[in-house]
Amino acid sequence: MHIYLPIAEMSVNMLLFLGMGAAVGFLSGLFGVGGGFLMTPLLIFSGIPSPVAVGTGATQIVAASVSGAIAQYRRNNIDIKMGVVLLAGGAVGSVIGVRIMGILTQAGQFDLFVALAYVTFLGVIGMLMLIESVNALRRAHAGQPPTWRRSGQHNWIHKLPLKMRFHRSKLYISAVPPMVIGAFVGFLAAIMGAGGGFIMVPAMIYLLRVPTNVAVGTSLFQIVFVSAMTTVMQSTENYSVDIVLGFILIISSVIGAQYGAAAGARLRGEQLRFLLAGLVLLVCARIAWDLVATPPELYSISFAGGPP
Secondary structure, eight states, X not given: OEEXXXXXXXXXXXXXXXXXXXXXXXXXXXXXXXSHHHXXXXXXXXXXXXXXXXXXXXXXXXXXXXXXXXXXXXXXXXXXXXXXXXXHHHHHHHHHXXXXXXXXXXXXXXXXXXXXXXXXXXXXHHHHHHHHHHHHHHHHHTTOOOSSSOTTOOOGGGXXXXXXXXXXXXXXXXXXXXXHHHHHHHHHHHHHSOOSHHHHHHIIIIISOOOHHHHHHHHHHHHHHHHHHHHHHIIIIIOOOOHHHHHXXXXXXXXXXXXXXXXXXXXXXXXXXXXXXXXXXXXXXXXXXXXXXXXXXXXXXXXXXXXX
């Protein structure tokens, strides 16, 4: 069953994108990520133009994150106060990212920038997560307690000013690091079409020392609002949101996120981190291959700033 996408200006198989949305929604609920780091590359691999994939991917992230956040809230896995601080930084980062996206699109360099950004961030973060999670699984198998979070452990974050108490996360730290992390993730949400959960969750776990389950839930809470803001700005400034494609992805991702959240409740924190690391590295490898492989069409002619 084919349907025409007015902004992407192409006809696509609706069933294919329904299945794609359901799969990404499941992963969103399972890992506490918006799924944009997976959805945007999948849309590009399916032939959707990069600017449209980035803009419309943010629409899907909103729906999947809302569904996943509701499920996590019912499990008391959201630190609202931490989420608000992250959101304050995310708002600033989103505005900057949307403006830069418009400049790169006009210059005709957006496709290359997005591919390089994905390979860099996914490769580094995925490898670090994989190493840590494997070590954690080995310690758990040997019956040893985890070493990445000790009672009373302090680091340089505890020396920063503007300290706040986050009761759900059981932390008393400066508000500066969460705000900076939020700003960086907001920038990525705009420039890469990703909610930033693949960075947000590891940063909260390893840098801020937030418990894994709370990091997953709080990440989804913050992603909801940052992605919604990004979607509005992408549609009004860059005109890159295809509402038909977004609607298809939203319907399927909301359903998938509920099943993912239920599945995630049955896994331990180190198991979730290991699976997420593997998924991140697989996506990274696929994008890296496209950068070095010989394209099917060696030459193409198009307008640098999009259709005339």
